[in-house]
Every structure is written in C-alpha cells, then in structure tokens.
Amino acid sequence: MSKARGMVRRDFMKAGAGVLSAGLAAAKGSETPYPSKWYPFTEHPESDTCWSLSVGPDGRIYASSCAEGVPGGVVKPVRYNEEKDKLDFLFNLAEKVDDPGDTGHATQCKIHYSFAPSMSDGVMYMATHLSGPPIDLPVYNPWYSWHDEKRLFRGAALLAFDTRKDQVLWWDTLIPKEGCRCLLHDEDRRLLYALSYPRDHFFIYDLKTHKRRDIGRIGSINGQALFLDKSHRVWTTDDYGHLVRYTPETDRLEVSPLTLPHPIYMTGWHSVFYDVAPSPDGECVYASTWCPNPYLMRIWPNEKPWPRVESLGPATQPRDLTMPVDMFLDHCGGLTFAGDGQLYYVASRWHDPVRNPMPPPRKSREGVVWRLDPKTLKREEVSRLEHPTGLAQYVSRGAVDHNGDLFFGHVGERPSGIFKVSMPASRKRKNAHLPIRMWG
Amino acid sequence: MQNKPRFDRNSPEIKAYLEDVAQTFTREGTLIAFETCMPGMTVPIPLDESRITALDIIADGTIYGGTSGHQAHLIVACFRGLTGLVFDIGAVEGATQCAAVCCGAKGVVAFVNGPKGGRAVSTKLVRLFGQDFIQEWGVRRPAIEDQGECAPGEAVVDAVAVASRKQVVGTTTGHVFALDIDAPKPRIVGEAPGKGKIAVGSRGGVFGRDEGDSLWRYDPERQALERRAVKLPAGDWSQPLGWAADPHDGLLYTADAQGQLFSFSEAGGFSAPLGRTMLKPVGPMAVTFDGRLFGFCGAEIAKMFCFDPQQREVTNLGVAASIIGRKRYGYVFGDAATGRDGELVFGENDNGGHLWLYFPRIKSRA
Numbered sequence: 001m002s003k004a005r006g007m008v009r010r011d012f013m014k015a016g017a018g019v020l021s022a023g024l025a026a027a028k029g030s031e032t033p034y035p036s037k038w039y040p041f042t043e044h045p046e047s048d049t050c051w052s053l054s055v056g057p058d059g060r061i062y063a064s065s066c067a068e069g070v071p072g073g074v075v076k077p078v079r080y081n082e083e084k085d086k087l088d089f090l091f092n093l094a095e096k097v098d099d100p101g102d103t104g105h106a107t108q109c110k111i112h113y114s115f116a117p118s119m120s121d122g123v124m125y126m127a128t129h130l131s132g133p134p135i136d137l138p139v140y141n142p143w144y145s146w147h148d149e150k151r152l153f154r155g156a157a158l159l160a161f162d163t164r165k166d167q168v169l170w171w172d173t174l175i176p177k178e179g180c181r182c183l184l185h186d187e188d189r190r191l192l193y194a195l196s197y198p199r200d201h202f203f204i205y206d207l208k209t210h211k212r213r214d215i216g217r218i219g220s221i222n223g224q225a226l227f228l229d230k231s232h233r234v235w236t237t238d239d240y241g242h243l244v245r246y247t248p249e250t251d252r253l254e255v256s257p258l259t260l261p262h263p264i265y266m267t268g269w270h271s272v273f274y275d276v277a278p279s280p281d282g283e284c285v286y287a288s289t290w291c292p293n294p295y296l297m298r299i300w301p302n303e304k305p306w307p308r309v310e311s312l313g314p315a316t317q318p319r320d321l322t323m324p325v326d327m328f329l330d331h332c333g334g335l336t337f338a339g340d341g342q343l344y345y346v347a348s349r350w351h352d353p354v355r356n357p358m359p360p361p362r363k364s365r366e367g368v369v370w371r372l373d374p375k376t377l378k379r380e381e382v383s384r385l386e387h388p389t390g391l392a393q394y395v396s397r398g399a400v401d402h403n404g405d406l407f408f409g410h411v412g413e414r415p416s417g418i419f420k421v422s423m424p425a426s427r428k429r430k431n432a433h434l435p436i437r438m439w440g
Numbered sequence: 441m442q443n444k445p446r447f448d449r450n451s452p453e454i455k456a457y458l459e460d461v462a463q464t465f466t467r468e469g470t471l472i473a474f475e476t477c478m479p480g481m482t483v484p485i486p487l488d489e490s491r492i493t494a495l496d497i498i499a500d501g502t503i504y505g506g507t508s509g510h511q512a513h514l515i516v517a518c519f520r521g522l523t524g525l526v527f528d529i530g531a532v533e534g535a536t537q538c539a540a541v542c543c544g545a546k547g548v549v550a551f552v553n554g555p556k557g558g559r560a561v562s563t564k565l566v567r568l569f570g571q572d573f574i575q576e577w578g579v580r581r582p583a584i585e586d587q588g589e590c591a592p593g594e595a596v597v598d599a600v601a602v603a604s605r606k607q608v609v610g611t612t613t614g615h616v617f618a619l620d621i622d623a624p625k626p627r628i629v630g631e632a633p634g635k636g637k638i639a640v641g642s643r644g645g646v647f648g649r650d651e652g653d654s655l656w657r658y659d660p661e662r663q664a665l666e667r668r669a670v671k672l673p674a675g676d677w678s679q680p681l682g683w684a685a686d687p688h689d690g691l692l693y694t695a696d697a698q699g700q701l702f703s704f705s706e707a708g709g710f711s712a713p714l715g716r717t718m719l720k721p722v723g724p725m726a727v728t729f730d731g732r733l734f735g736f737c738g739a740e741i742a743k744m745f746c747f748d749p750q751q752r753e754v755t756n757l758g759v760a761a762s763i764i765g766r767k768r769y770g771y772v773f774g775d776a777a778t779g780r781d782g783e784l785v786f787g788e789n790d791n792g793g794h795l796w797l798y799f800p801r802i803k804s805r806a
Contacts, residue, residue, distance in 0.1 A: 135446050217792065
C-alpha cells in the first residue's frame with residue numbers, strides 16, 4: 001500500500017508540473033486576470049443544481065436550472081443575457097412538454113449534459129433526465145418504480161428550441177421511461193445520439209423521421225458524455241473504462257481492449273467519461289473521468305484500429321488511498337477550449353490535513369480553473385470560482401460564448417446557478433465558440 | 441409556479457415507502473455476476489454477441505451455455521475447485537441465436553438459429569474442473585461441428601436432454617425432433633407447434649405446448665409423440681411456456697401469462713394455482729434443493745421472485761444486482777439452471793451478458 005501511495009503522489013507531481021507554484025500565485029488574492037462572477041437562478045428558487053451548460057448555435061450560453069431533489073420539481077432552461085449581464089429564464093420545460101410537476105409521476109426535473117446545437121437552423125436541442133420525485137413522494141428510484149404506472153417517469157423529453165425566434169418548435173419523447181444522461185447531434189446526418197438512465201442503453205433519434213432506435217445496453221454506469229469523430233462514429237465508455245464506439249455503417253457497438261488512464265492502484269472500473277471537449281482542429285478530444293481521482297487524457301479517435309490515448313495524469317490532489325473520496329468532492333469537469341487555443345477546465349481542491357492543509361482564510365473546498373496548453377501540456381491555475389457560500393468545487397460543464405468568455409455550470413451548495421469567468425482581453429476572440437461542440 | 445410537495449415525511453406511509461425503496465435490489469441471498477471470460481486474462485465475448493439464452497449443467501457442476509446476438513457463441517464455465525472462468529468455445533458460423541444447449545456424457549449439442557435455419561451443432565465437453573486456474577492452466581478450443589437442420593426451414597424453439605442424457609428431444613416452430621447425443625443427427629418424430637420451452641417430466645416424458653391449451657407428450661423410450669396429451673389448467677396461456685424442474689423429484693413448475701404459478705407432475709397432473717408473481721411475464725426459473733423456486737418476472741427490468749412451496753407464498757426479491765466481483769445490475773435473463781450445490785445459475789440475456797450465480801438465503805430453523 002505504501003508503495004502505491006508513493007507512486008500515485010509522484011504521478012500527480014509529474015503530471016501537474018507547475019501546479020503548486022501557480023496555485024500559490026493565485027492564492028495571493030484578486031490579482032487573477034480571470035475574475036469570476038456568480039449568477040444564481042433567482043427566478044427559479046427551488047432549483048438545486050445546474051447539470052448542463054452549453055453554448056448555443058447563436059453563440060450565447062444556455063444552462064439548465066434543475067430541481068432534482070425537489071418533489072414535483074421541474075427544469076427551466078436559462079440563457080445568459082450579455083446586454084443586461086443577467087440570466088433570462090426561457091420557459092418551464094415540463095409545461096412545454098405537457099408533463100407538469102404535479103402529475104404524481106417522476107418529473108421532468110433536469111437537463112443533464114443534454115444540450116446539442118444545430119448550426120444550420122439555429123436550433124438548440126435539449127433532452128431531459130430523471131430523478132426528481134413525484135410531488136407526493138420524497139424520493140424517486142427508477143428501478144423501484146419501473147413497473148409502477150402511477151409513479152413512472154414518462155420518459156426523456158426532447159425539445160427543439162429555435163434560438164433565432166425564441167420559440168419551442170416541437171417536442172417528442174426521446175427515450176420512454178428513462179432519462180437522457182447525455183446527448184449528441186450529428187448535424188450532417190441529422191441524427192441525435194443519447195445514453196439512457198438507468199438501463200444505460202444507446203439510442204439514436206432520427207430528426208428526419210422523428211423515430212428512435214434502441215441499439216442496446218452498454219453497462220451499468222453511464223458514460224457522462226458522448227463525442228463524435230470525423231467518420232461520424234460516436235464514442236463513449238463502459239463501466240470498466242473501455243472506449244465504446246458506435247459505427248453507423250455496421251450499426252454496432254464495439255468495446256476497445258484498452259482501458260482509459262486511471263491510477264495504478266485502481267482497476268479502471270468506473271473510469272467512464274465525465275466530460276469531453278473537442279480540440280478546435282477536430283483531430284483529438286480532451287476528456288476527464290467520472291471517478292474518484294479523475295484523470296485527464298487526450299484521445300485521437302481517428303487513429304486505427306483503436307485510438308491512441310495519452311494520459312495527462314490526475315486532475316485533482318493526492319489523497320489517502322484507503323479512503324473512498326466523496327465523488328462530489330473529488331471532481332473535474334467544465335472542459336472547454338477558449339479563443340486562445342487553450343483548454344480550460346475546473347478541478348476540485350479540498351482541505352486534507354496531511355496532503356493539502358489549506359489553512360484559513362482558504363475555504364475547505366475550491367473549484368479551481370485551470371488552463372492547459374495543448375502544445376506543451378503545461379497546466380496553470382488561473383482562477384478560483386467564488387460561490388456565495390464559498391464552496392464551488394463541482395462544475396458540471398463549461399463553455400465559451402461568442403464574446404470569448406468562459407462559463408461554468410455548478411452543482412453543490414444552493415442557491416444554484418452558473419459562473420462567468422471573464423477572459424483576459426488578450427486571450428479573447430470573437431466567435432471563440434466555433435467550431436462548436438456538438439454534444440452536451 | 442413551483443408545486444409544493446404534498447406529503448408528510450413523518451407519516452407511516454412515507455416511512456414505509458422509504459424502507460421499501462431501500463430494498464429495491466437483491467432483498468435476500470447473494471447474486472454474483474460473472475463476465476464471459478477469464479477475468480484479468482481474457483476479454484469477454486463482444487457486447488452484442490453475449491446475450492446468454494441457453495444453459496445446461498453437467499454432474500460435476502460445469503455449466504454449458506449459448507449466446508445470441510450478432511453471432512451466437514457456445515460457452516463453458518466452472519466455479520468449483522480452482523477454476524473460476526467462462527471460456528468461449530467459439531462462435532457458431534451463421535448463427536445469431538442459441539435456443540438450447542444439451543449435455544451428454546462426452547459431448548454437447550447446441551441448437552442455433554440464423555440465416556441457415558435452425559440447426560444442431562455439437563462439440564466435445566471441455567475439461568475445466570480439476571485444472572488449476574490460479575497457478576498454471578491450458579485449455580483447448582474444440583471444434584464445433586454442424587449436424588444439420590432440425591426441420592427444414594424451421595427455427596428451433598427449445599430442446600432438452602432426457603434423463604439418461606443420451607438423447608435430446610427438441611421442438612421447432614412446426615415439429616418435434618430427437619437425436620442421440622453421441623451421434624447427433626436430428627430426426628423428426630412428429631408434427632407439433634413449437635411455442636415456448638419444453639421440459640422433462642417426473643417420469644421421463646418430454647412435454648411441450650400443443651394446440652388448444654394443451655401439452656404434447658413425447659416418450660423417449662417408445663419414441664412416440666402423443667398430441668394433446670395433457671390439458672392445461674384454467675389460466676391465460678397466450679404466452680410461450682417456461683418451465684423449471686425440481687431436481688429432487690422432477691416436479692415441474694410453469695406460469696401463465698398473468699404470472700400464476702402451477703406445478704405439474706406426470707403422475708398427478710397440474711396443481712391448482714400456487715400463487716402469482718409480482719410482475720408479468722414470468723421469465724426463466726429454477727428450483728433449489730429445498731424445493732424453493734426462484735425466477736424473474738417483468739419486462740425490461742425484471743424482479744426476482746421466490747415461491748416457497750412449504751409456505752405457499754411468492755416473495756419479491758427485488759431487482760438483480762451483483763456487488764461481489766463485478767458490480768452490475770441484471771435486467772433481462774434468458775435461461776436458468778440448478779447448480780451442483782443447489783445454487784441457481786441465470787444466463788443474462790442482455791448486451792454484455794454475464795452468468796449470474798444466486799446463493800439463496802439459508803432458511804432459519806423453525
């Protein structure tokens with residue numbers, strides 16, 4: 001055990017070159033050129049989480065004001081209004097899809113990594129996820145209630161929102177009885193891809209015919225992201241950290257023999273994708289895993305027969321290897337490229353009396369914004385997110401808007417909301433969101 | 441406006457609900473899911489080729505099975521001694537579904553469907569038990585030989601080895617066939633609609649669903665097929681039949697489309713309804729040594745049930761979950777068998793299907 005501990009710490013130190021010095025520099029105070037600002041979901045006070053944040057086809061930022069822990073809770077999509085520097089609440093999605101929160105069924109409570117843009121017509125697709133309890137019950141368990149017609153979640157609703165006219169064009173049920181864990185749009189082929197929860201099935205929705213197909217189960221733990229390669233193949237992960245690839249020509253799901261990077265003391269189990277950001281040149285993607293001790297990696301999906309996967313090391317800090325760290329504490333998400341060609345993401349940092357004391361006035365948990373140079377793979381801490389409660393370690397998704405600023409969705413302390421992290425003027429670029437990410 | 445919650449968290453109803461929800465998975469006993477490989481040494485059968493739809497077990501506890509999907513595979517597994525693996529005997533050329541696997545003393549016959557029709561294929565038994573899969577091992581992949589169609593142009597529905605394990609009786613969509621395991625060329629023995637599983641009765645007769653809510657009976661010794669030999673009891677028989685046999689006395693169990701359980705013996709016929717499962721349809725079932733019947737019911741996400749003939753009650757054992765070794769939910773199952781020591785073996789009929797071993801809760805002394 002002691003050997004493993006030592007190796008993991010070395011692994012972290014090597015991969016995170018410059019981490020400590022950069023961290024200390026940032027700790028000096030508000031000198032960061034990346035100031036952050038908090039935007040609570042004030043018009044939806046029941047909201048408890050923001051599971052999705054994406055840039056729309058119009059270059060503006062969309063986020064999901066979710067209410068997953070609230071009986072009868074529903075999701076309301078919001079959009080950042082750059083003229084007024086505030087959030088606009090677009091609509092009550094549950095009402096738009098004729099499934100309001102008081103039906104007695106599990107509710108349309110959230111959008112979970114399931115915004116997907118359509119550039120040709122300015123539509124933002126969004127799909128809902130489950131877990132919000134019926135209005136007269138304290139919790140909802142989809143396995144328990146699978147056969148309960150009175151309580152069952154109706155299904156993930158797919159909604160097409162015209163960002164040019166601010167109008168809901170249509171909706172449909174994307175996945176009956178299940179939630180949509182993540183969504184992807186292959187615009188060339190007019191196909192949406194989704195992963196279902198709880199059964200972890202891979203679905204294809206044809207936007208031309210409005211028909212869905214269930215390609216089958218992957219495993220037990222959803223990958224939290226899908227991504228698309230140049231050959232229109234769709235990628236995700238299985239429970240054991242293998243890549244899973246759907247090839248339209250064969251209509252099959254295949255599992256890679258390789259396992260995604262993970263700490264040597266772990267097996268790869270639960271190393272599923274958390275977040276995946278495309279490189280602007282489309283040749284590779286950057287990903288983090290949804291697992292304690294999450295790893296960063298770079299994947300080259302166009303290489304054959306299976307992608308080359310480069311480990312970029314752990315995203316968070318050393319820990320006691322005998323302790324299963326809380327997954328809401330140990331987290332890395334919000335991966336996005338900005339106008340300066342650098343990858344930004346948010347990784348958590350927390351108080352550990354031995355390995356990371358963080359004495360006051362430092363908070364016990366921090367959401368640290370990192371900048372990674374894809375050429376050198378050097379990482380630098382550039383900012384810390386400041387939530388009203390001071391705790392902001394769990395970022396769900398990140399995106400850059402058409403003005404070149406960073407935005408991050410946050411899950412954790414209430415009130416729920418999003419962060420804007422202003423980019424230094426020298427690093428900003430108009431239409432920095434292009435080429436746009438086609439998945440949530 | 442957000443709706444206000446409409447319940448009292450301290451009410452007995454809500455407390456009972458929360459307690460029940462906490463028992464969603466595997467309420468008693470232990471389920472262990474085992475992947476289709478030698479863990480840590482080999483890779484499992486491809487995701488969409490590993491839906492386990494057929495099982496049989498030989499006397500030493502070795503499990504044989506067949507999968508369905510993009511390609512059908514034959515598998516052998518052992519969990520005794522120093523084994524602990526599932527070995528992929530191989531994919532059956534041109535087959536996408538395995539309807540049944542039947543073991544004899546030296547060989548295995550599997551019944552597969554695909555573009556080439558419903559066929560019998562055979563292979564030799566694979567010796568796993570007795571080897572040391574901790575230290576050093578060696579396994580050879582035996583050839584799979586095609587034994588031809590069972591009935592021209594018809595898919596195989598099911599097949600069973602008779603008590604002597606020298607002969608197999610099977611059914612296609614239109615015929616009953618038989619073959620000798622040591623010389624496994626199928627021969628048609630009669631005409632009958634193949635609707636669901638077939639079973640060996642307590643006196644050695646083979647029974648399958650016939651027209652008009654009845655069963656046909658095939659006598660392996662006399663090689664005689666009797667149509668409409670047994671009338672099914674009152675019930676909803678609109679779905680294909682499934683069966684489980686008590687290894688102690690050969691008593692059979694089946695269920696109607698509404699989940700009503702019945703027992704059947706060749707001497708005494710069908711019982712009155714014994715109980716009703718929580719969900720329908722009833723899937724694969726098997727009986728352990730003390731007479732308890734275990735099975736799955738419900739579509740898409742099945743729940744496990746137990747029928748205890750002593751208590752004459754059906755209990756809900758929850759959704760299958762494996763937490764030892766592989767962590768996995770089990771949703772859809774294709775076949776079941778009783779293991780050597782009374783454990784139950786379930787084949788998972790899903791992508792990435794696993795063999796599931798169930799060790800029932802040991803009953804308390806009265």
